[in-house]
Amino acid sequence: MxxxxxxxxxxxPVPSRNxxxxxxxxxxxxxxxxxxxxxxxxxAILPQLDQLNLYLNNFPRTFNLYxxxxxxxxxxxxxxITSSRDIGDRxxxxxxxxxxxxxxxxxxxxxDDDIVYPADYIERLAGRSETYHDKVALCVHGYGLWENLxxxxxxxxxxxxxxxxxxxxxxxxxxxxxGIGTLFCPAELIEEDFSSPPYGFSDLVxxxxxxTRSIPVVxxxxxxxxxxxxxxxxxxxxxxxxxxxxxKLYARELAGVMNNSSREYCTTLLDLNQAPEEMVRSDTAxxxxxxxxxxxxxxxxxxxxxxxxxxxxxxxxRKALVxxxxxRVNICFLDDGSHDEIERQIATHAxxxxxxxxxxxxxxxxSQGPACSRATLVNxxxxxxxxxxxxxxxxxxxxxxxLGRLLHAIVMQGxxxxxxxxxxQAPDTIIWWEESSTLMDIKTLRNxxxxxxxxxxxxxxxxxLDTLPGYCxxxxxxxxxxxxxxxxxxxRKLRQVLRGLLGKSRK
Numbered sequence: 001m002x003x004x005x006x007x008x009x010x011x012x013p014v015p016s017r018n019x020x021x022x023x024x025x026x027x028x029x030x031x032x033x034x035x036x037x038x039x040x041x042x043x044a045i046l047p048q049l050d051q052l053n054l055y056l057n058n059f060p061r062t063f064n065l066y067x068x069x070x071x072x073x074x075x076x077x078x079x080x081i082t083s084s085r086d087i088g089d090r091x092x093x094x095x096x097x098x099x100x101x102x103x104x105x106x107x108x109x110x111x112d113d114d115i116v117y118p119a120d121y122i123e124r125l126a127g128r129s130e131t132y133h134d135k136v137a138l139c140v141h142g143y144g145l146w147e148n149l150x151x152x153x154x155x156x157x158x159x160x161x162x163x164x165x166x167x168x169x170x171x172x173x174x175x176x177x178x179g180i181g182t183l184f185c186p187a188e189l190i191e192e193d194f195s196s197p198p199y200g201f202s203d204l205v206x207x208x209x210x211x212t213r214s215i216p217v218v219x220x221x222x223x224x225x226x227x228x229x230x231x232x233x234x235x236x237x238x239x240x241x242x243x244x245x246x247x248k249l250y251a252r253e254l255a256g257v258m259n260n261s262s263r264e265y266c267t268t269l270l271d272l273n274q275a276p277e278e279m280v281r282s283d284t285a286x287x288x289x290x291x292x293x294x295x296x297x298x299x300x301x302x303x304x305x306x307x308x309x310x311x312x313x314x315x316x317x318r319k320a321l322v323x324x325x326x327x328r329v330n331i332c333f334l335d336d337g338s339h340d341e342i343e344r345q346i347a348t349h350a351x352x353x354x355x356x357x358x359x360x361x362x363x364x365x366x367s368q369g370p371a372c373s374r375a376t377l378v379n380x381x382x383x384x385x386x387x388x389x390x391x392x393x394x395x396x397x398x399x400x401x402x403l404g405r406l407l408h409a410i411v412m413q414g415x416x417x418x419x420x421x422x423x424x425q426a427p428d429t430i431i432w433w434e435e436s437s438t439l440m441d442i443k444t445l446r447n448x449x450x451x452x453x454x455x456x457x458x459x460x461x462x463x464x465l466d467t468l469p470g471y472c473x474x475x476x477x478x479x480x481x482x483x484x485x486x487x488x489x490x491x492r493k494l495r496q497v498l499r500g501l502l503g504k505s506r507k
Contacts, residue, residue: 022107023050024122025187027095030113031057037230039069041113046075048122049109055094057084091199092180096206099194102187112181114230115165121227125184128172128220131284134186135269137210140227141165141179142219144325144356145255152251157355160318168224170401171323172285174266175219176258177207182227189215201247208254214265218285263287263325279412280405288326288411296388297329297407298381302373303395304336307345314349316399321357324404329357332377333395337367346395368446370394371460375440378464382437392430400429407431430461438467 026049030038066073087097095110102108107126125138144161163169165182180203194205210217266287274282331354335343343363350359374392381388389411440463
């Protein structure tokens with residue numbers, strides 16, 4: 001085999017890239033077919049580790065790592081080599097061979113032989129782990145599972161739940177499955193070596209382990225191309241995409257277990273005791289409990305002839321909600337009299353980018369105006385019993401990037417009888433929390449559509465207030481009158497907005 005060019009920096013003592021309390025132990029499994037990329041992967045990650053357990057799967061007995069890569073000999077005090085001749089070919093599971101040897105004094109890190117890691121990789125992940133009090137498993141590559149899963153590599157529902165390591169992620173997000181090549185967690189959380197077959201899909205096996213032990217998995221925020229893959233002819237993912245394999249069956253069974261279980265432990269462990277305004281300004285992952293007051297969140301989006309903005313609105317909404325996981329989020333679209341092509345675009349982009357949530361689409365054959373469109377969506381939601389948090393958005397306007405956090409703060413703090421509106425001729429966001437089941441009078445709104453102001457949001461809000469209990473109308477009107485400018489345009493006022501909303505509207 002040819003000697004590869006040296007891409008490693010000079011060997012120097014490697015301190016822990018965290019608060020200093022934990023050593024960082026890396027774990028990599030490789031095979032002869034990956035020698036063309038091994039040097040780049042090692043060159044990126046070795047300087048950041050206190051120790052690297054390197055597992056050589058199916059290498060010839062005569063193979064000598066340091067003869068092949070002479071520059072690695074400077075790191076021989078860091079690298080611990082284990083061969084499949086000694087432990088058997090465990091494929092990707094080999095990275096957990098020595099997991100039980102570590103504990104509270106270590107971070108356990110799994111790395112791939114075909115990823116180039118950035119120079120601040122360990123430092124950022126260790127800092128993020130400390131943010132979550134070292135109680136969660138972190139990853140850069142991760143995805144969620146879904147109901148009625150058939151093929152976790154091809155189902156359409158995968159698109160809005162899949163966070164590839166090369167792609168941007170605007171905020172931390174709770175996921176079900178960590179890509180093992182980016183797994184980072186306190187070593188005491190791993191109490192199994194996963195030595196039993198089947199092999200080849202350790203990400204799913206570890207996901208089941210973490211789930212059964214109530215350990216949340218969080219994909220961290222990052223910029224695009226923070227990590228970069230090295231092209232390979234064959235990967236485990238390509239293997240999983242084949243027609244018949246154990247990974248697909250395992251994923252279907254795991255999705256069934258996860259989707260029928262509560263995630264209350266995630267809510268508890270992800271609660272960082274943040275004040276409401278801190279919660280909205282932070283970028284940590286959030287999880288709403290499934291049973292909090294049996295609430296439902298309805299995000300209602302309406303508009304007409306918005307073909308040029310539908311995709312952008314759906315993508316912006318996905319980013320705004322990416323850190324908020326809840327089974328009780330409903331996103332309802334209403335097309336107000338546009339042509340059929342617009343209706344198809346709404347359905348396509350909504351199910352592509354927002355399938356993590358329950359999606360409903362409605363259509364007016366003839367335009368009814370903004371007030372009637374909003375009232376229609378409210379009435380559809382009110383047909384179901386239970387407490388609801390409504391959020392009204394326009395299909396042709398930008399979604400504030402902190403929307404998910406604002407909704408989370410309102411739900412978790414238990415504030416009721418409150419209405420928040422970005423005032424003006426064309427409001428961007430209207431949010432209120434209610435228990436009413438009274439249907440709004442769409443006929444009256446329709447008859448008044450030619451009157452001055454009937455198309456503005458004031459007409460809709462007047463009709464809304466008429467359906468709510470009398471004891472809270474005064475409070476709601478006060479909130480409307482006191483509402484500040486749109487908070488996505490004036491971020492500096494966000495703290496005052498949230499404090500005013502939450503502090504004065506406690507039940």
